[in-house]
Amino acid sequence: MKAMIKYSICSILCICFVSLSGCESYLEKSPTDKIITGNFFTTGTAEEVESAINSVYQPLQRSYMYNLRMWTLDIIAGEGRVGNEAGGNGIETVQLSNFIANSDNNGAKELWRGPWAGINRANWVIDNIDLSKKNISDDKISQYKGEAHFLRALYYFNMVRLFGNVPLILHQQTANDNLKVSRTDKNEVYQVIIQDLQNASDYLPQRYTGEDIGRATSGAALGLLAKVYLTLKQYNDVIDVIERLMATNVYSLNENYKDNFDDTKENGPESLFEVQYEKGSPYAPFDVLGQGAWHNEYLAPLAPVNIGGPWGNFGWFHVYSEFAESFEPNDKRKIVSIFSEGDDYQGWIYDPAVSTTGYNVKKFMCTNYGTTNPMDSPLNFPVLRYSDVLLMYAEALNEVGRTAEACAVATAPNVGGPLNRVRVRAGLPSVSGQQAEVREIIRHERRMELAFEGGHRWFDLIRYDEGEYAKNFFHSIGKTNFTLPKHLLLPVPIDDIDANPNLLPQNSGY
Incomplete structure:
Protein backbone atom coordinates (compact mmCIF):
# COMPACT_ATOMS: atom_id res chain seq x y z
CA MET A 1 0.00 0.00 0.00
CA LYS A 2 2.95 2.37 0.50
CA ALA A 3 3.40 2.95 -3.23
CA MET A 4 -0.34 3.42 -3.68
CA ILE A 5 -0.43 6.23 -1.15
CA LYS A 6 2.55 7.83 -2.84
CA TYR A 7 1.01 7.76 -6.29
CA SER A 8 -2.34 9.00 -5.04
CA ILE A 9 -0.75 12.34 -4.27
CA CYS A 10 0.50 12.64 -7.82
CA SER A 11 -2.68 11.50 -9.53
CA ILE A 12 -5.04 13.92 -7.80
CA LEU A 13 -4.74 17.48 -8.94
CA CYS A 14 -6.05 19.11 -5.80
CA ILE A 15 -7.98 18.25 -2.66
CA CYS A 16 -10.78 20.33 -1.25
CA PHE A 17 -9.88 21.98 2.02
CA VAL A 18 -11.66 23.04 5.15
CA SER A 19 -10.38 25.92 7.22
CA LEU A 20 -11.91 26.11 10.64
CA SER A 21 -10.40 29.47 11.35
CA GLY A 22 -12.36 31.25 8.64
CA CYS A 23 -9.17 31.95 6.70
CA GLU A 24 -8.49 30.80 3.14
CA SER A 25 -6.28 27.89 4.19
CA TYR A 26 -3.73 27.13 6.85
CA LEU A 27 -1.72 24.79 4.62
CA GLU A 28 1.57 26.08 3.32
CA LYS A 29 1.05 24.40 -0.03
CA SER A 30 -2.64 24.90 -0.67
CA PRO A 31 -2.37 24.59 -4.50
CA THR A 32 -1.17 20.97 -4.08
CA ASP A 33 -3.73 20.25 -1.42
CA LYS A 34 -7.02 20.70 -3.24
CA ILE A 35 -9.17 18.47 -5.38
CA ILE A 36 -11.40 19.56 -8.20
CA THR A 37 -14.36 17.45 -7.12
CA GLY A 38 -17.00 18.14 -9.78
CA ASN A 39 -17.89 14.82 -11.41
CA PHE A 40 -14.75 13.05 -10.20
CA PHE A 41 -16.55 9.92 -8.95
CA THR A 42 -18.90 9.61 -11.94
CA THR A 43 -16.20 9.84 -14.59
CA GLY A 44 -13.06 8.75 -12.76
CA THR A 45 -11.37 5.47 -13.58
CA ALA A 46 -11.03 2.73 -10.98
CA GLU A 47 -7.46 3.87 -10.35
CA GLU A 48 -8.54 7.48 -9.86
CA VAL A 49 -11.30 6.50 -7.44
CA GLU A 50 -8.77 4.43 -5.51
CA SER A 51 -6.50 7.46 -5.36
CA ALA A 52 -9.32 9.35 -3.64
CA ILE A 53 -9.43 6.98 -0.68
CA ASN A 54 -5.63 6.84 -0.61
CA SER A 55 -5.60 10.60 -0.17
CA VAL A 56 -7.55 10.22 3.09
CA TYR A 57 -4.60 8.34 4.59
CA GLN A 58 -1.96 10.86 3.58
CA PRO A 59 -2.43 13.43 6.40
CA LEU A 60 -1.56 10.68 8.90
CA GLN A 61 1.99 10.75 7.52
CA ARG A 62 2.49 14.45 8.13
CA SER A 63 4.45 16.19 10.85
CA TYR A 64 1.21 17.59 12.26
CA MET A 65 0.28 14.01 13.09
CA TYR A 66 2.34 10.80 13.35
CA ASN A 67 5.59 12.08 11.85
CA LEU A 68 6.13 14.43 14.79
CA ARG A 69 3.29 15.78 16.91
CA MET A 70 1.66 12.52 17.97
CA TRP A 71 4.87 10.98 19.32
CA THR A 72 5.90 14.21 21.06
CA LEU A 73 2.82 13.65 23.24
CA ASP A 74 5.06 11.21 25.11
CA ILE A 75 7.34 14.11 26.01
CA ILE A 76 4.29 15.99 27.27
CA ALA A 77 3.33 12.82 29.17
CA GLY A 78 6.54 13.03 31.19
CA GLU A 79 8.55 10.22 29.60
CA GLY A 80 11.39 12.57 28.69
CA ARG A 81 12.34 16.03 27.52
CA VAL A 82 13.28 17.82 24.32
CA GLY A 83 16.96 17.05 24.06
CA ASN A 84 18.17 19.54 21.48
CA GLU A 85 16.90 23.02 22.27
CA ALA A 86 19.58 24.91 20.32
CA GLY A 87 18.13 27.98 18.65
CA GLY A 88 14.75 27.43 20.28
CA ASN A 89 14.21 23.96 18.81
CA GLY A 90 11.12 22.36 20.25
CA ILE A 91 10.15 25.36 22.40
CA GLU A 92 6.47 24.60 21.82
CA THR A 93 6.93 21.05 23.17
CA VAL A 94 8.99 22.35 26.10
CA GLN A 95 6.14 24.70 27.01
CA LEU A 96 3.49 21.99 26.70
CA SER A 97 5.51 19.47 28.70
CA ASN A 98 6.13 21.97 31.50
CA PHE A 99 2.45 22.99 31.48
CA ILE A 100 3.20 26.65 30.80
CA ALA A 101 1.79 26.77 27.26
CA ASN A 102 -0.68 29.43 26.21
CA SER A 103 -3.22 29.49 23.41
CA ASP A 104 -0.56 30.69 20.95
CA ASN A 105 1.44 27.46 21.31
CA ASN A 106 2.45 26.12 17.90
CA GLY A 107 2.42 22.48 18.97
CA ALA A 108 -1.20 22.70 20.07
CA LYS A 109 -2.00 24.59 16.87
CA GLU A 110 -0.56 21.84 14.69
CA LEU A 111 -2.38 19.11 16.61
CA TRP A 112 -5.62 21.08 16.16
CA ARG A 113 -5.10 21.70 12.46
CA GLY A 114 -3.54 18.39 11.46
CA PRO A 115 -6.66 16.19 11.19
CA TRP A 116 -8.92 18.51 9.19
CA ALA A 117 -7.62 17.68 5.71
CA GLY A 118 -8.15 13.99 6.45
CA ILE A 119 -11.63 14.58 7.87
CA ASN A 120 -12.73 16.60 4.86
CA ARG A 121 -11.32 14.07 2.42
CA ALA A 122 -13.11 11.28 4.28
CA ASN A 123 -16.36 13.28 4.05
CA TRP A 124 -15.76 13.78 0.33
CA VAL A 125 -15.42 10.03 -0.22
CA ILE A 126 -18.40 9.11 2.00
CA ASP A 127 -20.61 11.70 0.30
CA ASN A 128 -19.72 10.65 -3.25
CA ILE A 129 -18.42 7.09 -3.46
CA ASP A 130 -21.82 5.63 -4.42
CA LEU A 131 -21.60 7.63 -7.66
CA SER A 132 -18.79 5.29 -8.78
CA LYS A 133 -21.00 2.24 -9.31
CA LYS A 134 -20.35 2.29 -13.06
CA ASN A 135 -16.60 2.13 -12.59
CA ILE A 136 -15.93 -0.07 -9.56
CA SER A 137 -17.57 -3.09 -7.94
CA ASP A 138 -19.99 -2.98 -5.03
CA ASP A 139 -17.35 -4.72 -2.90
CA LYS A 140 -14.87 -1.94 -3.61
CA ILE A 141 -17.45 0.72 -2.82
CA SER A 142 -18.12 -0.94 0.55
CA GLN A 143 -14.40 -1.22 1.24
CA TYR A 144 -13.72 2.43 0.42
CA LYS A 145 -16.67 3.53 2.56
CA GLY A 146 -15.29 1.48 5.42
CA GLU A 147 -11.82 2.96 5.07
CA ALA A 148 -13.23 6.49 5.02
CA HIS A 149 -15.38 5.87 8.10
CA PHE A 150 -12.43 4.34 9.96
CA LEU A 151 -10.09 7.19 9.12
CA ARG A 152 -12.63 9.89 9.97
CA ALA A 153 -13.13 8.18 13.33
CA LEU A 154 -9.38 8.03 13.98
CA TYR A 155 -8.91 11.71 13.15
CA TYR A 156 -11.82 12.74 15.35
CA PHE A 157 -10.84 10.41 18.20
CA ASN A 158 -7.43 12.06 18.44
CA MET A 159 -9.01 15.51 18.31
CA VAL A 160 -11.73 14.97 20.90
CA ARG A 161 -9.26 13.52 23.40
CA LEU A 162 -6.87 16.43 22.92
CA PHE A 163 -9.35 19.32 22.78
CA GLY A 164 -12.71 18.13 24.11
CA ASN A 165 -15.51 19.83 22.18
CA VAL A 166 -14.54 20.15 18.50
CA PRO A 167 -16.43 21.12 15.34
CA LEU A 168 -18.34 18.12 14.02
CA ILE A 169 -18.36 18.25 10.23
CA LEU A 170 -19.88 15.25 8.46
CA HIS A 171 -20.08 16.44 4.88
CA GLN A 172 -17.59 17.81 2.39
CA GLN A 173 -16.73 21.48 2.89
CA THR A 174 -15.48 23.87 0.22
CA ALA A 175 -14.29 27.46 0.22
CA ASN A 176 -17.83 28.52 -0.71
CA ASP A 177 -19.31 27.15 2.52
CA ASN A 178 -19.66 29.02 5.78
CA LEU A 179 -16.50 27.80 7.49
CA LYS A 180 -17.05 29.69 10.75
CA VAL A 181 -18.30 26.61 12.48
CA SER A 182 -18.91 26.08 16.18
CA ARG A 183 -17.57 23.43 18.53
CA THR A 184 -19.83 20.43 19.18
CA ASP A 185 -20.32 18.77 22.56
CA LYS A 186 -17.77 15.96 22.86
CA ASN A 187 -20.46 13.39 23.73
CA GLU A 188 -22.06 13.93 20.34
CA VAL A 189 -18.66 13.65 18.67
CA TYR A 190 -18.04 10.35 20.46
CA GLN A 191 -21.35 8.97 19.21
CA VAL A 192 -20.34 9.75 15.62
CA ILE A 193 -16.94 8.11 16.19
CA ILE A 194 -18.66 4.99 17.51
CA GLN A 195 -21.08 4.87 14.58
CA ASP A 196 -18.23 5.37 12.10
CA LEU A 197 -16.29 2.46 13.60
CA GLN A 198 -19.35 0.22 13.69
CA ASN A 199 -19.94 1.03 10.02
CA ALA A 200 -16.28 0.41 9.22
CA SER A 201 -16.27 -2.95 10.96
CA ASP A 202 -19.24 -4.00 8.82
CA TYR A 203 -17.86 -2.71 5.51
CA LEU A 204 -14.19 -3.72 5.76
CA PRO A 205 -12.56 -7.09 5.06
CA GLN A 206 -10.57 -8.93 7.71
CA ARG A 207 -7.45 -9.20 5.55
CA TYR A 208 -5.84 -7.86 2.40
CA THR A 209 -3.24 -9.25 0.03
CA GLY A 210 -0.55 -7.71 -2.14
CA GLU A 211 -0.28 -3.94 -2.26
CA ASP A 212 -3.52 -3.53 -0.31
CA ILE A 213 -1.84 -4.78 2.88
CA GLY A 214 -1.72 -1.84 5.29
CA ARG A 215 -5.20 -0.54 4.60
CA ALA A 216 -7.72 -0.32 7.42
CA THR A 217 -9.41 -3.65 8.18
CA SER A 218 -12.46 -4.69 10.18
CA GLY A 219 -10.03 -5.67 12.95
CA ALA A 220 -8.57 -2.18 13.00
CA ALA A 221 -12.08 -0.75 13.32
CA LEU A 222 -12.97 -3.12 16.16
CA GLY A 223 -9.70 -2.45 17.98
CA LEU A 224 -10.16 1.30 17.77
CA LEU A 225 -13.81 0.96 18.82
CA ALA A 226 -12.65 -0.93 21.91
CA LYS A 227 -10.28 1.92 22.73
CA VAL A 228 -13.12 4.44 22.37
CA TYR A 229 -15.29 2.42 24.75
CA LEU A 230 -12.38 2.11 27.19
CA THR A 231 -11.95 5.89 27.14
CA LEU A 232 -15.66 6.23 27.94
CA LYS A 233 -15.38 3.59 30.70
CA GLN A 234 -17.95 1.36 28.97
CA TYR A 235 -16.13 -1.77 30.05
CA ASN A 236 -18.71 -4.37 29.06
CA ASP A 237 -18.73 -2.91 25.54
CA VAL A 238 -14.92 -3.16 25.47
CA ILE A 239 -15.15 -6.85 26.36
CA ASP A 240 -17.84 -7.57 23.76
CA VAL A 241 -15.95 -5.84 20.94
CA ILE A 242 -12.59 -7.42 21.75
CA GLU A 243 -14.13 -10.88 21.97
CA ARG A 244 -15.57 -10.31 18.48
CA LEU A 245 -12.08 -9.34 17.34
CA MET A 246 -10.45 -12.35 18.98
CA ALA A 247 -13.00 -14.70 17.41
CA THR A 248 -11.62 -13.83 13.95
CA ASN A 249 -8.28 -15.52 14.81
CA VAL A 250 -6.49 -12.97 12.63
CA TYR A 251 -4.15 -11.43 15.21
CA SER A 252 -1.45 -12.72 17.53
CA LEU A 253 1.59 -11.38 19.37
CA ASN A 254 4.94 -11.50 17.62
CA GLU A 255 7.19 -13.86 19.53
CA ASN A 256 9.86 -11.13 19.50
CA TYR A 257 8.82 -7.65 20.69
CA LYS A 258 11.45 -6.06 18.43
CA ASP A 259 9.70 -7.34 15.30
CA ASN A 260 7.06 -4.63 15.75
CA PHE A 261 9.69 -2.00 14.92
CA ASP A 262 11.52 -3.71 12.06
CA ASP A 263 10.95 -2.23 8.60
CA THR A 264 11.28 -5.72 7.05
CA LYS A 265 8.43 -7.11 9.19
CA GLU A 266 5.78 -4.40 8.91
CA ASN A 267 2.03 -5.05 8.91
CA GLY A 268 2.66 -8.34 10.69
CA PRO A 269 0.38 -10.54 12.82
CA GLU A 270 0.41 -8.08 15.74
CA SER A 271 -0.42 -5.02 13.65
CA LEU A 272 -4.01 -3.80 13.53
CA PHE A 273 -3.11 -0.47 11.95
CA GLU A 274 0.06 1.46 11.25
CA VAL A 275 0.93 4.61 9.31
CA GLN A 276 2.70 3.56 6.13
CA ASN A 380 6.02 2.44 9.60
CA PHE A 381 4.57 3.95 12.75
CA PRO A 382 2.29 1.72 14.86
CA VAL A 383 -1.11 3.16 15.75
CA LEU A 384 -2.77 0.03 17.15
CA ARG A 385 -1.12 -3.26 18.08
CA TYR A 386 -2.61 -6.50 19.39
CA SER A 387 -0.72 -6.16 22.66
CA ASP A 388 -2.67 -2.93 23.21
CA VAL A 389 -5.90 -4.87 22.56
CA LEU A 390 -4.89 -7.55 25.10
CA LEU A 391 -4.12 -4.93 27.74
CA MET A 392 -7.43 -3.16 27.05
CA TYR A 393 -9.17 -6.50 27.45
CA ALA A 394 -7.37 -7.18 30.73
CA GLU A 395 -8.28 -3.72 32.02
CA ALA A 396 -11.95 -4.07 31.14
CA LEU A 397 -12.15 -7.55 32.67
CA ASN A 398 -10.52 -6.30 35.84
CA GLU A 399 -12.81 -3.27 36.10
CA VAL A 400 -15.96 -5.41 35.91
CA GLY A 401 -14.66 -7.74 38.62
CA ARG A 402 -13.34 -10.55 36.41
CA THR A 403 -9.83 -10.09 37.77
CA ALA A 404 -8.89 -13.76 37.69
CA GLU A 405 -9.55 -13.87 33.93
CA ALA A 406 -7.59 -10.67 33.36
CA CYS A 407 -4.46 -12.12 34.96
CA ALA A 408 -4.79 -15.82 34.22
CA VAL A 409 -1.41 -17.51 33.94
CA ALA A 410 0.26 -17.37 30.51
CA THR A 411 2.74 -19.98 29.34
CA ALA A 412 3.63 -18.32 26.02
CA PRO A 413 2.91 -15.02 24.23
CA ASN A 414 -0.17 -16.53 22.64
CA VAL A 415 -1.32 -18.87 25.39
CA GLY A 416 -3.04 -17.72 28.58
CA GLY A 417 -4.60 -14.62 30.13
CA PRO A 418 -4.36 -11.26 28.31
CA LEU A 419 -2.22 -9.40 30.84
CA ASN A 420 0.30 -12.17 31.32
CA ARG A 421 0.63 -12.96 27.63
CA VAL A 422 2.10 -9.48 27.21
CA ARG A 423 4.34 -9.95 30.24
CA VAL A 424 5.58 -13.39 29.18
CA ARG A 425 6.55 -12.02 25.76
CA ALA A 426 8.60 -9.39 27.62
CA GLY A 427 10.41 -12.10 29.57
CA LEU A 428 8.54 -11.41 32.80
CA PRO A 429 6.67 -13.80 35.10
CA SER A 430 2.89 -14.04 35.30
CA VAL A 431 1.31 -11.94 38.03
CA SER A 432 -1.97 -11.98 39.93
CA GLY A 433 -3.64 -10.04 42.72
CA GLN A 434 -6.71 -8.22 43.90
CA GLN A 435 -8.54 -5.76 41.66
CA ALA A 436 -6.76 -2.59 42.86
CA GLU A 437 -3.34 -4.20 42.64
CA VAL A 438 -3.99 -5.62 39.18
CA ARG A 439 -5.25 -2.22 38.04
CA GLU A 440 -1.86 -0.70 38.84
CA ILE A 441 -0.01 -3.56 37.17
CA ILE A 442 -2.02 -3.09 33.97
CA ARG A 443 -1.32 0.65 33.98
CA HIS A 444 2.39 -0.08 34.37
CA GLU A 445 2.31 -2.63 31.55
CA ARG A 446 0.62 -0.21 29.20
CA ARG A 447 3.30 2.36 29.92
CA MET A 448 6.23 0.04 29.23
CA GLU A 449 4.68 -1.87 26.33
CA LEU A 450 3.43 1.12 24.32
CA ALA A 451 6.12 3.68 25.12
CA PHE A 452 6.64 6.46 22.54
CA GLU A 453 3.96 5.04 20.20
CA GLY A 454 1.84 8.02 19.34
CA GLY A 455 0.58 9.31 22.65
CA HIS A 456 -0.80 6.19 24.34
CA ARG A 457 0.72 7.24 27.65
CA TRP A 458 -0.75 10.75 27.46
CA PHE A 459 -4.22 9.49 26.59
CA ASP A 460 -4.03 6.91 29.38
CA LEU A 461 -2.91 9.45 31.97
CA ILE A 462 -5.78 11.82 31.31
CA ARG A 463 -8.44 9.07 31.39
CA TYR A 464 -7.32 7.44 34.65
CA ASP A 465 -9.28 8.55 37.72
CA GLU A 466 -10.62 11.73 36.09
CA GLY A 467 -7.10 13.11 35.88
CA GLU A 468 -6.10 12.57 39.51
CA TYR A 469 -3.69 9.85 38.47
CA ALA A 470 -2.07 12.27 35.99
CA LYS A 471 -1.78 15.02 38.58
CA ASN A 472 -0.15 12.70 41.09
CA PHE A 473 2.27 11.37 38.50
CA PHE A 474 3.32 14.77 37.18
CA HIS A 475 3.77 16.19 40.65
CA SER A 476 5.87 13.15 41.59
CA ILE A 477 8.36 13.96 38.81
CA GLY A 478 8.49 17.66 39.67
CA LYS A 479 5.99 18.98 37.13
CA THR A 480 3.88 20.79 39.70
CA ASN A 481 2.44 23.24 37.16
CA PHE A 482 -0.01 20.54 36.11
CA THR A 483 -3.48 21.47 37.36
CA LEU A 484 -6.99 20.09 36.98
CA PRO A 485 -9.07 20.39 34.93
CA LYS A 486 -7.00 22.77 32.79
CA HIS A 487 -4.26 20.43 31.64
CA LEU A 488 -6.48 17.54 30.65
CA LEU A 489 -7.01 19.43 27.38
CA LEU A 490 -4.86 21.53 25.07
CA PRO A 491 -5.79 25.11 24.17
CA VAL A 492 -7.69 25.88 20.99
CA PRO A 493 -5.32 28.05 18.90
CA ILE A 494 -5.91 31.75 19.50
CA ASP A 495 -5.29 32.48 15.79
CA ASP A 496 -8.26 30.32 14.88
CA ILE A 497 -10.46 31.81 17.58
CA ASP A 498 -9.58 35.35 16.44
CA ALA A 499 -10.58 34.44 12.89
CA ASN A 500 -13.66 32.51 14.02
CA PRO A 501 -15.14 33.56 17.40
CA ASN A 502 -17.67 30.74 17.04
CA LEU A 503 -14.93 28.45 18.37
CA LEU A 504 -15.36 30.03 21.79
CA PRO A 505 -15.43 29.28 24.63
CA GLN A 506 -11.74 28.51 24.99
CA ASN A 507 -10.84 25.44 27.05
CA SER A 508 -10.80 26.13 30.77
CA GLY A 509 -7.80 28.01 32.11
CA TYR A 510 -6.21 29.19 28.83
Missing part, protein backbone atom coordinates in the same frame (compact mmCIF):
# COMPACT_ATOMS: atom_id res chain seq x y z
CA TYR A 277 6.02 5.18 5.24
CA GLU A 278 8.55 4.58 2.47
CA LYS A 279 11.90 5.98 1.44
CA GLY A 280 12.76 7.39 -1.95
CA SER A 281 9.80 9.72 -2.53
CA PRO A 282 10.61 12.75 -4.70
CA TYR A 283 9.68 15.43 -2.17
CA ALA A 284 12.06 17.79 -0.41
CA PRO A 285 12.90 17.46 3.30
CA PHE A 286 10.01 18.63 5.50
CA ASP A 287 7.63 18.66 2.50
CA VAL A 288 4.03 18.14 3.65
CA LEU A 289 3.59 15.50 0.94
CA GLY A 290 6.75 13.57 1.76
CA GLN A 291 6.39 9.81 2.20
CA GLY A 292 9.42 9.14 4.41
CA ALA A 293 9.32 8.94 8.20
CA TRP A 294 11.20 11.51 10.27
CA HIS A 295 11.54 9.42 13.41
CA ASN A 296 14.99 8.00 12.73
CA GLU A 297 16.54 11.43 12.20
CA TYR A 298 14.72 13.14 15.06
CA LEU A 299 15.27 10.42 17.64
CA ALA A 300 18.83 9.34 16.84
CA PRO A 301 21.14 10.33 19.73
CA LEU A 302 23.15 13.50 19.21
CA ALA A 303 26.36 11.49 19.01
CA PRO A 304 29.73 11.70 17.23
CA VAL A 305 28.65 8.84 14.96
CA ASN A 306 26.04 9.52 12.27
CA ILE A 307 23.32 6.90 12.77
CA GLY A 308 20.30 9.04 11.95
CA GLY A 309 20.53 9.97 8.29
CA PRO A 310 22.45 12.18 5.86
CA TRP A 311 22.13 15.22 8.12
CA GLY A 312 23.31 13.44 11.24
CA ASN A 313 21.33 12.97 14.43
CA PHE A 314 18.85 15.42 15.98
CA GLY A 315 18.77 13.85 19.47
CA TRP A 316 15.33 15.29 20.07
CA PHE A 317 13.98 12.99 22.80
CA HIS A 318 16.00 12.49 26.01
CA VAL A 319 14.28 9.83 28.11
CA TYR A 320 13.94 10.52 31.83
CA SER A 321 15.75 8.16 34.18
CA GLU A 322 12.45 7.71 36.06
CA PHE A 323 11.03 5.99 32.97
CA ALA A 324 14.18 3.96 32.29
CA GLU A 325 14.27 2.74 35.87
CA SER A 326 10.60 1.72 35.74
CA PHE A 327 11.43 -1.37 33.68
CA GLU A 328 11.44 -4.52 35.77
CA PRO A 329 14.67 -6.55 35.84
CA ASN A 330 15.03 -8.71 32.70
CA ASP A 331 12.32 -6.85 30.79
CA LYS A 332 13.24 -7.51 27.14
CA ARG A 333 11.45 -4.34 26.03
CA LYS A 334 14.02 -2.05 27.61
CA ILE A 335 16.85 -2.66 25.15
CA VAL A 336 14.40 -2.31 22.24
CA SER A 337 12.81 0.89 23.53
CA ILE A 338 15.70 3.00 24.82
CA PHE A 339 19.44 3.50 24.56
CA SER A 340 21.22 2.83 27.86
CA GLU A 341 24.87 2.94 28.82
CA GLY A 342 26.89 0.31 26.99
CA ASP A 343 24.29 -0.57 24.33
CA ASP A 344 25.92 -1.63 21.06
CA TYR A 345 24.13 -0.15 18.05
CA GLN A 346 25.70 -0.89 14.67
CA GLY A 347 29.13 -1.01 16.29
CA TRP A 348 28.66 2.25 18.22
CA ILE A 349 28.63 1.90 22.00
CA TYR A 350 26.07 4.23 23.55
CA ASP A 351 27.59 6.86 25.82
CA PRO A 352 25.05 8.38 28.25
CA ALA A 353 26.95 11.66 28.04
CA VAL A 354 25.23 12.33 24.68
CA SER A 355 21.96 12.85 26.57
CA THR A 356 21.06 15.29 29.33
CA THR A 357 19.27 12.41 31.07
CA GLY A 358 21.54 9.50 30.17
CA TYR A 359 18.98 7.85 27.86
CA ASN A 360 17.55 8.22 24.33
CA VAL A 361 14.68 6.65 22.42
CA LYS A 362 15.78 3.66 20.35
CA LYS A 363 12.46 2.09 19.31
CA PHE A 364 12.19 3.77 15.89
CA MET A 365 15.80 3.59 14.79
CA CYS A 366 16.15 2.21 11.26
CA THR A 367 19.32 1.48 9.29
CA ASN A 368 17.50 1.36 5.95
CA TYR A 369 16.97 5.10 5.57
CA GLY A 370 17.28 7.06 2.33
CA THR A 371 20.69 8.37 1.36
CA THR A 372 19.68 11.72 -0.16
CA ASN A 373 16.68 12.96 1.82
CA PRO A 374 17.38 12.83 5.57
CA MET A 375 13.67 12.73 6.45
CA ASP A 376 13.31 9.42 4.67
CA SER A 377 12.98 6.37 6.90
CA PRO A 378 10.75 3.56 5.54
CA LEU A 379 9.77 2.37 9.03
